[in-house]
Amino acid sequence: MRKKTQLIHGGIGMDAETGAVTPPIHPASTFKQKGIGNFQYEYGRTGNPTRHALESLLADIESGAHGFAFASGLAAITAVMKLFSSGDHIIVTDDVYGGTYRLFTKILQREGIAATFVDTEDQAAVARARTSKTKAIFIETPTNPLLKVTDIRKLASYAQAEELLLIVDNTFATPYWQNPLVLGADIVVHSATKYLGGHSDVVAGAVVVKDEKLAETLAFIQNATGAVLGPTDSWLLMRGIKTLGVRMEEIETNARMLVKFLLGHPNVSRIYYPGLVEHPGHATHALQARGFGGIISFEAASEEIADNVLNKTTYFTLAESLGAVESLISLPAKMTHASIPEDRRSALGITNTLVRLSVGLEDFEDLAEDLEIGLTVF
């Protein structure tokens, strides 16, 4: 099955009982047992048929064996972190999503799970950060908002040789463009709130693995900690995933044209987009993914211009989040990455003039005109 077909026909899909072409929403919290211990579903936290249909679809589209749906991306990452114990150490990509950084520094650290943040593009830096306590490497590629790229294959073979788990947050590239499990990663996580849902109407998270033992442990953790995705949101997510392929193709077409537009603009001093040949991670990304996505970051020539573009655009909505049909604009330093201390932020290059676009499905001409207005200061 090819990619777009899989998004529609993967997982369980149809309802076998009625022939309905979409799985039904089962709100039931409990299920009648045929006899004690004789059941397919028992209790809604442990398993729900709608969530199960979504989880089987998630497993298929990430080329894994088992999928798990959670109440948010951070709930998914938190569940994965329950694989580790006090005393363990994890190496983490230095410019991870702000909420992930906060989870590692404010919650997991308190629980005795230490993290070292390094530029995971640099394998020597990863090796230097490794201690006898290290159990895993957690990466994002491309990263948010600087779109730095880590070579998944290389890091996977390092992780395997050193007996570390490689966890990849694949939110930005999406399973349509990139499949970390195929490249050797052990665990894929998603904020399904973003491209998988795709319509800014559901908050959800996903974990996918290929290893049976890991799947068993994660199923135990999912049930034991309980941050599961509800049946209605599970259904909404399946509905969103069906159009992931066409959305990503169209979003990328818009993104490429907007990059061209920004390249020629006098009030834009630098552009971050993995599709640009001069982008530092371009070659690596092209080897491990089939597309470059819809996130563009750029440096406005001044804070005044950055402010102007954030306040004057009409179709680019000033909002957090990304990956939906509507285009969004944000200033990471003051929004998504505000939970990262200022000195760390500037060391990473997340400046007060760095603007991030999440390109949507509007007409390119409207988006370009919108940015032109924002980038013009009278």
Ligand SMILES: *Cc1c(COP(=O)(O)O)cnc(C)c1O
């Ligand atoms: C949004 C996001 C998260 C967190 O997901 P939520 O669904 O908001 O909890 C994690 N990783 C990345 C890359 C994200 O963009």
